[in-house]
Amino acid sequence: METMELKTETLQKQAAQSVSGGTALMDALVCENVSTIFGYPGGAIMPIYDAIYDYKEKLNHILVRHEQGAIHAAQGYARASGDVGVVFATSGPGATNLVTGLADAMLDSTPVVCITGQVFAHLLGTDAFQEIDVINITTPVTKWNFQVTDANEIPAIIAKAFYIAKSGRPGPVLIDITKNAQLQLFDYEGYKKCEHIRSYRPKPIIRKEYIVDAAKLINAAERPFVIFGQGVILGKAEAEFKAFIEKAGTPAAWTIMGMSAIPTDHPQAVGMLGMHGNYGPNVLTNECDVLIAVGMRFDDRVTGRLDKYAKQAKVIHLDIDPSEIDKNVKTTVPVWGDCKETLPMLTALLEKKLYPQWFQQFWDYRKKEEEKVIQEELNPSTEILSMGEVINVLNSLTNADAIVVTDVGQHQMVACRYAKFNHSKSNITSGGLGTMGFALPAAIGASYGDPNRTVVAVIGDGGFQMTLQELGTVMQFKPNVKILILNNQFLGMVRQWQQLFHEKRYSFVDITSPDFVQVAKGFGIPGKSVSKREDLQDALKQMLEHKGSYLLEVMVAKENNVFPMVPQGRGVAEIVLSKEEI
Amino acid sequence: MQKQEYTITVYTENQIGLLNRIAIIFSRRKINIESLNTSPSEVESVHRFTIVINETEDVVRKLCGQIEKQVEVLKAYYNTAGEIVWQEMALYKVSTDEIAEKVQVERLLRQYGARAVVIRHDYTVFETTGHREETDALVKVLEPYGLIEFVRSARVAIIKKSLGFHEKLKEFEYREPGEETAENEFLNEGEKVFSM
Numbered sequence: 001m002e003t004m005e006l007k008t009e010t011l012q013k014q015a016a017q018s019v020s021g022g023t024a025l026m027d028a029l030v031c032e033n034v035s036t037i038f039g040y041p042g043g044a045i046m047p048i049y050d051a052i053y054d055y056k057e058k059l060n061h062i063l064v065r066h067e068q069g070a071i072h073a074a075q076g077y078a079r080a081s082g083d084v085g086v087v088f089a090t091s092g093p094g095a096t097n098l099v100t101g102l103a104d105a106m107l108d109s110t111p112v113v114c115i116t117g118q119v120f121a122h123l124l125g126t127d128a129f130q131e132i133d134v135i136n137i138t139t140p141v142t143k144w145n146f147q148v149t150d151a152n153e154i155p156a157i158i159a160k161a162f163y164i165a166k167s168g169r170p171g172p173v174l175i176d177i178t179k180n181a182q183l184q185l186f187d188y189e190g191y192k193k194c195e196h197i198r199s200y201r202p203k204p205i206i207r208k209e210y211i212v213d214a215a216k217l218i219n220a221a222e223r224p225f226v227i228f229g230q231g232v233i234l235g236k237a238e239a240e241f242k243a244f245i246e247k248a249g250t251p252a253a254w255t256i257m258g259m260s261a262i263p264t265d266h267p268q269a270v271g272m273l274g275m276h277g278n279y280g281p282n283v284l285t286n287e288c289d290v291l292i293a294v295g296m297r298f299d300d301r302v303t304g305r306l307d308k309y310a311k312q313a314k315v316i317h318l319d320i321d322p323s324e325i326d327k328n329v330k331t332t333v334p335v336w337g338d339c340k341e342t343l344p345m346l347t348a349l350l351e352k353k354l355y356p357q358w359f360q361q362f363w364d365y366r367k368k369e370e371e372k373v374i375q376e377e378l379n380p381s382t383e384i385l386s387m388g389e390v391i392n393v394l395n396s397l398t399n400a401d402a403i404v405v406t407d408v409g410q411h412q413m414v415a416c417r418y419a420k421f422n423h424s425k426s427n428i429t430s431g432g433l434g435t436m437g438f439a440l441p442a443a444i445g446a447s448y449g450d451p452n453r454t455v456v457a458v459i460g461d462g463g464f465q466m467t468l469q470e471l472g473t474v475m476q477f478k479p480n481v482k483i484l485i486l487n488n489q490f491l492g493m494v495r496q497w498q499q500l501f502h503e504k505r506y507s508f509v510d511i512t513s514p515d516f517v518q519v520a521k522g523f524g525i526p527g528k529s530v531s532k533r534e535d536l537q538d539a540l541k542q543m544l545e546h547k548g549s550y551l552l553e554v555m556v557a558k559e560n561n562v563f564p565m566v567p568q569g570r571g572v573a574e575i576v577l578s579k580e581e582i
Numbered sequence: 583m584q585k586q587e588y589t590i591t592v593y594t595e596n597q598i599g600l601l602n603r604i605a606i607i608f609s610r611r612k613i614n615i616e617s618l619n620t621s622p623s624e625v626e627s628v629h630r631f632t633i634v635i636n637e638t639e640d641v642v643r644k645l646c647g648q649i650e651k652q653v654e655v656l657k658a659y660y661n662t663a664g665e666i667v668w669q670e671m672a673l674y675k676v677s678t679d680e681i682a683e684k685v686q687v688e689r690l691l692r693q694y695g696a697r698a699v700v701i702r703h704d705y706t707v708f709e710t711t712g713h714r715e716e717t718d719a720l721v722k723v724l725e726p727y728g729l730i731e732f733v734r735s736a737r738v739a740i741i742k743k744s745l746g747f748h749e750k751l752k753e754f755e756y757r758e759p760g761e762e763t764a765e766n767e768f769l770n771e772g773e774k775v776f777s778m
Binding site for chain 1: 594595598599602603606610643644647648650651653654655656751754755
């Protein structure tokens with residue numbers, strides 16, 4: 001009798017499919033259509049790495065050189081592909097190394113799922129080797145996080161993680177899995193995607209009356225002005241947005257994160273907003289009568305001093321995150337909702353219009369900016385190269401089809417001011433957090449996120465030294481990344497501020513660099529360094545035509561400043577074109 | 583805008599770590615939490631936070647927006663003192679000898695509606711429930727007679743206008759969002775609508 005019972009029990013168990021937590025995680029990732037993972041193994045995540053050994057066909061794991069590189073790569077992947085980036089890291093230092101990237105992804109609303117290993121559940125709170133309270137460390141920098149201590153939780157929690165990371169306003173999610181849960185065998189009943197969480201509203205309800213109000217305001221406007229952010233890209237609403245501005249006939253300016261949502265040469269595109277944005281869009285923000293903000297959050301780098309920002313205008317704010325409405329700028333008409341849904345509703349109510357005189361004001365300001373800033377930046381009168389002219393030549397060689405990944409600092413502002421884009425998801429940069437060292441790993445990720453496109457990482461000499469260990473990743477996995485270092489031998493942006501606001505007291509901004517070409521050579525990556533104008537075009541061409549990764553260092557003017565500039569604490573209309581005006 | 587006392591009521595899932603997620607919304611902005619209470623709510627499985635802070639309405643509205651944004655938060659409401667019924671409980675430990683000796687103490691305790699919870703030969707513990715001013719007043723009164731220990735609980739509050747969370751929860755359980763959203767008070771207010 002006893003043996004009979006035992007026999008049936010074993011049979012039942014076989015039918016239920018007993019798998020380890022690690023294997024269940026792999027199955028979950030496959031079901032979520034994950035193809036690339038950026039990670040670094042370690043003690044507390046070894047069972048997961050053991051499980052991925054059997055999934056090598058389905059899951060492409062890229063071994064980075066530092067966990068910060070893993071998460072920036074996942075961010076680059078997410079930004080280039082529009083999908084979720086996935087990261088593996090071990091407990092303790094592995095997890096703490098993710099914090100900068102999580103914060104970056106949080107501020108720039110990038111969907112990333114991080115899986116961290118954790119010590120055995122029975123060791124939690126005992127200061128075990130490589131144990132750290134990852135959940136509490138990462139709470140302020142994640143959209144959601146959760147610690148798994150039992151393998152039975154894994155399928156549902158991973159499903160929730162992906163759903164939360166990519167729905168609504170996207171963001172980073174971290175799942176910490178204790179080692180016992182990774183090892184534990186449990187009855188796995190298959191993976192089910194998450195589609196609803198009771199307490200979580202990814203999209204606020206659309207209020208039709210506000211759309212009607214918004215349309216009335218736009219139709220009655222004399223000088224309407226559209227400003228847009230990354231919400232257009234994250235909402236995959238590029239076509240809806242284009243249709244909207246084309247019917248509305250308004251000028252449209254982008255934030256740094258919204259850049260490339262419409263082609264930069266669109267006839268209604270008037271340039272970039274913000275501290276180092278274009279002259280016209282900044283000044284005319286304070287002259288429009290209706291300001292229509294789409295998927296952007298009125299960051300202080302965009303608004304300058306808030307009490308001097310667009311005071312004359314009625315503001316229409318379209319955003320998926322209700323807490324953004326009235327956060328910095330009070331709106332006249334709030335349009336809650338996914339802009340992919342709200343924009344067509346709004347467009348339908350608009351009268352087709354043109355504002356030639358209003359546009360003329362933008363072109364007049366552009367002319368002034370060209371004369372005072374752009375001409376000298378793109379065609380310097382000196383022998384020394386400028387950052388702007390490098391970007392300008394790059395534009396002509398890539399036909400504005402490349403993905404440009406930038407780091408943080410002067411080169412970032414110059415690249416975003418002068419780069420041309422024909423396609424969405426092309427400008428990948430650390431906007432909110434301003435993370436130096438972002439570009440190289442993010443470019444590696446972007447090359448996996450959209451393998452058919454050329455990826456150019458434009459990096460300063462300072463930022464490159466923060467994460468150049470990822471050249472090792474390039475060496476081993478051979479992604480196709482063009483590394484373009486704009487070397488001004490300074491921490492340029494800080495130097496610019498010290499010059500302008502600290503009486504030129506250059507405090508620790510003079511940075512020495514190694515021979516970058518030699519460094520790249522050490523990693524098996526060919527490269528070149530140029531400093532003369534006559535060599536620039538050929539060198540860039542050689543970089544772009546090279547099959548595989550390549551490093552090009554361009555020596556540029558040491559003490560050039562990025563202008564125009566809205567000095568901190570001033571209004572957007574107080575934007576200056578030269579240091580004499582400050 | 584003037585700072586005043588607001589009571590924030592938050593309906594949440596009962597989840598480890600959520601207290602921290604909510605607490606850091608305040609600490610990040612250097613806002614002191616005057617009182618915080620977590621408890622079950624009228625709905626089984628739904629938890630309820632009651633948080634008291636002193637702030638301007640503009641800040642409180644933004645804080646509630648940030649709280650509601652948390653994945654495990656169902657809803658956050660904020661109310662002024664007039665819009666809620668609230669109570670706090672306090673415990674007072676006094677020497678039993680002192681009370682026995684001085685008739686006045688007993689009279690005072692009765693006057694303040696205090697109730698003895700524990701009576702031992704060395705000390706007696708009294709309890710009162712009421713508004714802050716009432717529990718504070720008794721502290722003042724007892725101090726001359728050697729108040730050994732005093733402790734006050736967090737505030738618990740009921741929103742006068744609320745119909746409870748049962749109906750609201752049904753909306754959340756549907757996949758489609760409900761009809762109610764925050765009204766925009768600034769609609770058509772033109773120039774007055776900007777703030778720092």
